[in-house]
Amino acid sequence: MTPDEFRTHGYQLIDWITDYLEHVETQRVSADVQPGDVRALLPEHPPRETEPFDAVLADLDRIVVPGLTHWQHPSFFAYYPANASGPAILGDLLSSGLGVQGMLWATSPACTELETVVVDWFAELLGLPAHFRTDGAGGGVIQDSASSASLLAILAALHRSSDGAITERGLTGRHILYVSTETHSSLAKGARIAGIGAENVRAVGVDPKTLAMDPAELDSAIAEDVAAGAVPVLVCATVGTTSTAAVDPVRAIGEVCRRHGVWLHVDAAYAGVAAVCPELRWLNDGVAEYADSYATNPHKWLLTNFDCTVMWVADRNPLVGALAVHPEYLRNAATSSGSVVDYRDWQVSLGRRFRALKLWAVLRWYGAVGLRSHIHAGLAQAAELASWVAADPDFELHEPRTLGLVCFRPRWPSLPPAEADAATLRLMESLNASGDLYLTHTKVGGRVVLRMALGGTRTEARHVRAAWDTIRSGMTSAL
Ligand code: PLP
Numbered sequence: 001m002t003p004d005e006f007r008t009h010g011y012q013l014i015d016w017i018t019d020y021l022e023h024v025e026t027q028r029v030s031a032d033v034q035p036g037d038v039r040a041l042l043p044e045h046p047p048r049e050t051e052p053f054d055a056v057l058a059d060l061d062r063i064v065v066p067g068l069t070h071w072q073h074p075s076f077f078a079y080y081p082a083n084a085s086g087p088a089i090l091g092d093l094l095s096s097g098l099g100v101q102g103m104l105w106a107t108s109p110a111c112t113e114l115e116t117v118v119v120d121w122f123a124e125l126l127g128l129p130a131h132f133r134t135d136g137a138g139g140g141v142i143q144d145s146a147s148s149a150s151l152l153a154i155l156a157a158l159h160r161s162s163d164g165a166i167t168e169r170g171l172t173g174r175h176i177l178y179v180s181t182e183t184h185s186s187l188a189k190g191a192r193i194a195g196i197g198a199e200n201v202r203a204v205g206v207d208p209k210t211l212a213m214d215p216a217e218l219d220s221a222i223a224e225d226v227a228a229g230a231v232p233v234l235v236c237a238t239v240g241t242t243s244t245a246a247v248d249p250v251r252a253i254g255e256v257c258r259r260h261g262v263w264l265h266v267d268a269a270y271a272g273v274a275a276v277c278p279e280l281r282w283l284n285d286g287v288a289e290y291a292d293s294y295a296t297n298p299h300k301w302l303l304t305n306f307d308c309t310v311m312w313v314a315d316r317n318p319l320v321g322a323l324a325v326h327p328e329y330l331r332n333a334a335t336s337s338g339s340v341v342d343y344r345d346w347q348v349s350l351g352r353r354f355r356a357l358k359l360w361a362v363l364r365w366y367g368a369v370g371l372r373s374h375i376h377a378g379l380a381q382a383a384e385l386a387s388w389v390a391a392d393p394d395f396e397l398h399e400p401r402t403l404g405l406v407c408f409r410p411r412w413p414s415l416p417p418a419e420a421d422a423a424t425l426r427l428m429e430s431l432n433a434s435g436d437l438y439l440t441h442t443k444v445g446g447r448v449v450l451r452m453a454l455g456g457t458r459t460e461a462r463h464v465r466a467a468w469d470t471i472r473s474g475m476t477s478a479l
Pocket of ligand 1: 080144145146147148184186238240241242267268269270297309
């Protein structure tokens with residue numbers, strides 16, 4: 001592709017994306033396709049000769065778009081939001097345009113130093129402690145996902161708990177991870193990848209009302225495992241669980257961790273970014289005193305395209321100790337001097353994209369004021385929706401309710417619990433099949449509840465009202 005051709009198609013593509021986002025609301029939210037439908041429209045073999053870029057764009061409209069779930073649709077309320085925004089898209093494009101690898105400081109100094117500044121800025125915006133900053137003992141790094149951050153926390157904790165021995169010789173004996181029954185499945189996955197084994201992940205019980213981890217039960221579980229000769233490695237506290245956005249008591253959990261010398265990882269994938277609002281900093285109570293590592297996802301609720309998880313550690317030595325390897329072909333004077341950060345030692349892969357560009361673009365475009373108003377909009381929409389649910393005799397609101405997530409279920413007064421749950425799932429499926437909105441479900445106390453996550457970049461109050469009207473009328477016709 002010549003520079004002129006790139007310019008032509010580049011403008012064309014920006015126009016395409018602009019039109020897509022401007023009119024995404026006119027699409028069905030979820031795709032109306034069956035497994036294999038998209039594949040059947042694609043050629044079986046790759047092209048032998050060159051094809052015009054226009055043909056790619058034409059297939060995008062004809063084949064790809066109809067097979068998409070439109071996460072940027074204002075009526076997408078499933079899972080948690082995956083925000084995208086203009087500055088983030090442009091920052092990501094810049095990363096592709098520059099095409100640099102930031103594995104070492106030496107392989108692109110600005111890639112490393114900009115990331116360091118951006119994660120330090122971000123720590124300041126969230127009110128996180130000074131020792132998370134890179135000019136302190138710890139430091140921040142952008143990962144692809146919260147799942148990777150959890151795995152890295154496990155590897156660093158294993159390194160620390162064995163004084164480095166595990167990193168050299170591998171695991172011997174039983175090592176235990178502590179999660180709650182509400183913790184995200186990425187911890188169980190991380191335990192398998194790290195060789196700890198799924199059986200050695202202990203799910204501590206939660207308060208039946210708040211669904212927050214019970215620190216007393218955690219304390220007894222650790223004491224029991226130590227008495228049995230096992231090594232407690234890491235506790236994961238969650239700030240904003242995946243099912244209901246429950247918030248674990250980080251301070252009380254941290255005190256238990258400190259007593260037993262166990263690593264505390266705080267998974268704040270969804271909710272952590274809300275701390276850009278000073279009045280929500282209670283979410284992170286105890287993080288400054290007790291967290292060894294902390295992760296949050298601007299790619300969920302903070303206007304930054306996937307992938308962008310910011311992870312901080314209170315002390316970078318166990319992380320770097322667990323991961324640093326120094327092959328001859330990567331030796332260079334800057335690394336040997338010890339005066340630079342090489343982010344390859346802070347992540348699983350060697351190569352890394354210039355992800356800091358998109359977060360930098362977002363922080364500069366919106367500023368703290370704009371980011372706060374985005375969070376406030378999601379909170380206000382959630383509060384309004386929750387008030388309608390609470391006032392409706394046909395529905396039951398799950399409480400306590402946290403941040404931008406609203407969980408509720410239809411009452412189905414004449415049905416026993418199992419049939420009521422089946423009816424709730426049927427209602428959700430028919431609502432989603434309409435293409436007008438998209439919801440997901442979870443289970444609370446063994447019962448099916450619907451989840452509606454607010455905070456989409458394009459979601460306005462009118463979309464939330466329309467969704468609630470659709471849910472209500474779906475319920476009325478099902479009754
Ligand atoms: N942790 C929590 C609490 C989550 O809610 C999620 C996803 O929703 C994850 C981890 C996984 O996030 P990622 O896709 O960034 O790995």
